[in-house]
Amino acid sequence: MASHKNPQLREKLASEYVIGTLRGRARARFQALLRYDPGLRQIVAEWEARLTPLAVAAGEIAPPTRVWRAVAQRIAGGATKGLAFWRGLAVTSTAFVLILAAFIGLAPRPEPPMAMVAVMSDDKGEPALVVSWPPMKAMRDPYVRIKVVQEHPVMAPGTTWEMWMLPRGKAAPVSMGLITIDADQTMRIKPTLAERMEGAYGMAMSVEPEGGSPTGAPTGPVIFKGQCVKIL
Amino acid sequence: MTSTNNSSPDALAIRLAELLAQCALRNQRAFALLYELTSAKLFGVALRILRRRDWAEEVLQECYVSVWNHAGDYAIQKSAPLTWMTSIVRNRSLDWLRRPQQEATGEEYDIAVEAWQDDAPGPLERLAASSEAAALERCLQQLDGKQRQSIMLAFFHGLSHSEVAGHMKQPLGTVKTWVRRGLERLKGCLQPGGA
Numbered sequence: 001m002a003s004h005k006n007p008q009l010r011e012k013l014a015s016e017y018v019i020g021t022l023r024g025r026a027r028a029r030f031q032a033l034l035r036y037d038p039g040l041r042q043i044v045a046e047w048e049a050r051l052t053p054l055a056v057a058a059g060e061i062a063p064p065t066r067v068w069r070a071v072a073q074r075i076a077g078g079a080t081k082g083l084a085f086w087r088g089l090a091v092t093s094t095a096f097v098l099i100l101a102a103f104i105g106l107a108p109r110p111e112p113p114m115a116m117v118a119v120m121s122d123d124k125g126e127p128a129l130v131v132s133w134p135p136m137k138a139m140r141d142p143y144v145r146i147k148v149v150q151e152h153p154v155m156a157p158g159t160t161w162e163m164w165m166l167p168r169g170k171a172a173p174v175s176m177g178l179i180t181i182d183a184d185q186t187m188r189i190k191p192t193l194a195e196r197m198e199g200a201y202g203m204a205m206s207v208e209p210e211g212g213s214p215t216g217a218p219t220g221p222v223i224f225k226g227q228c229v230k231i232l
Numbered sequence: 233m234t235s236t237n238n239s240s241p242d243a244l245a246i247r248l249a250e251l252l253a254q255c256a257l258r259n260q261r262a263f264a265l266l267y268e269l270t271s272a273k274l275f276g277v278a279l280r281i282l283r284r285r286d287w288a289e290e291v292l293q294e295c296y297v298s299v300w301n302h303a304g305d306y307a308i309q310k311s312a313p314l315t316w317m318t319s320i321v322r323n324r325s326l327d328w329l330r331r332p333q334q335e336a337t338g339e340e341y342d343i344a345v346e347a348w349q350d351d352a353p354g355p356l357e358r359l360a361a362s363s364e365a366a367a368l369e370r371c372l373q374q375l376d377g378k379q380r381q382s383i384m385l386a387f388f389h390g391l392s393h394s395e396v397a398g399h400m401k402q403p404l405g406t407v408k409t410w411v412r413r414g415l416e417r418l419k420g421c422l423q424p425g426g427a
Binding site: 011016019020024045052053055059062066068071072074075 | 314
């Protein structure tokens with residue numbers, strides 16, 4: 001499909017797909033291409049964003065209630081599926097994860113998209129920090145991004161915060177490093193840890209003496225924690 | 233993070249994103265609310281393309297089941313929630329029309345199109361709800377009449393190239409060129425710094 005590498009043709013096909021004039025076999029073929037061509041999906045998404053205001057300008061017409069009844073009946077079956085994974089995580093923070101993920105996706109930054117995200121909440125379930133990281137494979141200089149989303153207790157003098165990755169299963173927490181300021185930051189991590197990040201189940205932050213935990217395990221109180229969610 | 237002068241479309245986008253997140257957690261009440269907030273808009277979109285209520289109802293039902301099933305995937309989409317949902321409805325509607333036995337007859341689209349003329353008050357006048365929409369309206373108005381009309385017939389009324397050509401009584405190749413050039417100009421106009 002060499003012809004689909006031509007930028008002008010890609011643009012033309014994407015725009016015709018979105019406005020709906022790409023029909024029949026051409027449309028089916030284009031849909032097949034979309035499945036494994038993220039760049040093409042991006043061009044399509046741009047056209048959709050351009051033209052959606054026009055689509056919804058069709059005006060609102062309330063559908064008859066039988067549509068909702070049919071939909072409600074069909075979704076009722078699988079309603080509890082997959083809940084176990086989310087148990088224990090405040091629903092508000094999870095909503096926040098998805099919104100944040102949407103924003104990460106939208107942000108025009110020349111950095112790779114984030115692969116996983118964890119919202120770390122305090123003991124009241126209020127989101128405090130958001131940790132996210134790109135796919136670690138093939139990263140020369142692995143890092144995680146830390147965003148402060150809530151005003152939180154100022155660090156007591158003589159203490160640091162230590163961030164811990166909680167691996168899936170019953171393995172012990174792994175230290176990710178120390179945070180010395182309560183502001184947005186990028187934290188470099190060791191390549192050996194980077195390899196394990198995909199299997200992260202949760203994140204925790206403990207208060208430790210200067211220089212970090214003397215034992216290699218959390219010694220002070222855990223002030224923030226949250227579950228990791230794959231977004232890519 | 234999106235830049236717009238009007239806060240209400242953004243407020244709706246954030247609300248819808250929250251509801252989609254709740255739907256990913258299998259929260260049926262959130263889903264009911266999502267349906268309440270969006271179903272009239274999306275039914276309008278489906279009806280405009282399909283021109284038959286029974287078809288539009290069936291497609292709408294399929295779309296909401298799909299939204300429920302894929303709400304968790306929304307996070308990785310790079311679209312505003314309403315854009316994402318509208319695209320699902322448009323694509324389903326167009327796929328529906330692709331089925332050979334479902335081709336709309338000329339009669340049906342003439343009736344649907346009659347209500348709207350290129351220069352009559354209509355969808356373009358409704359395009360003032362947000363700054364993005366206002367920009368789109370301004371750019372559409374800058375196109376040649378023929379380009380605008382052929383794009384509107386294709387996108388807004390869901391007509392194929394040959395249906396647009398039939399409706400405008402013009403050769404197929406001419407109509408294809410109007411659509412293509414119109415879309416190119418539209419893109420240029422909508423770019424940051426575009427005319």
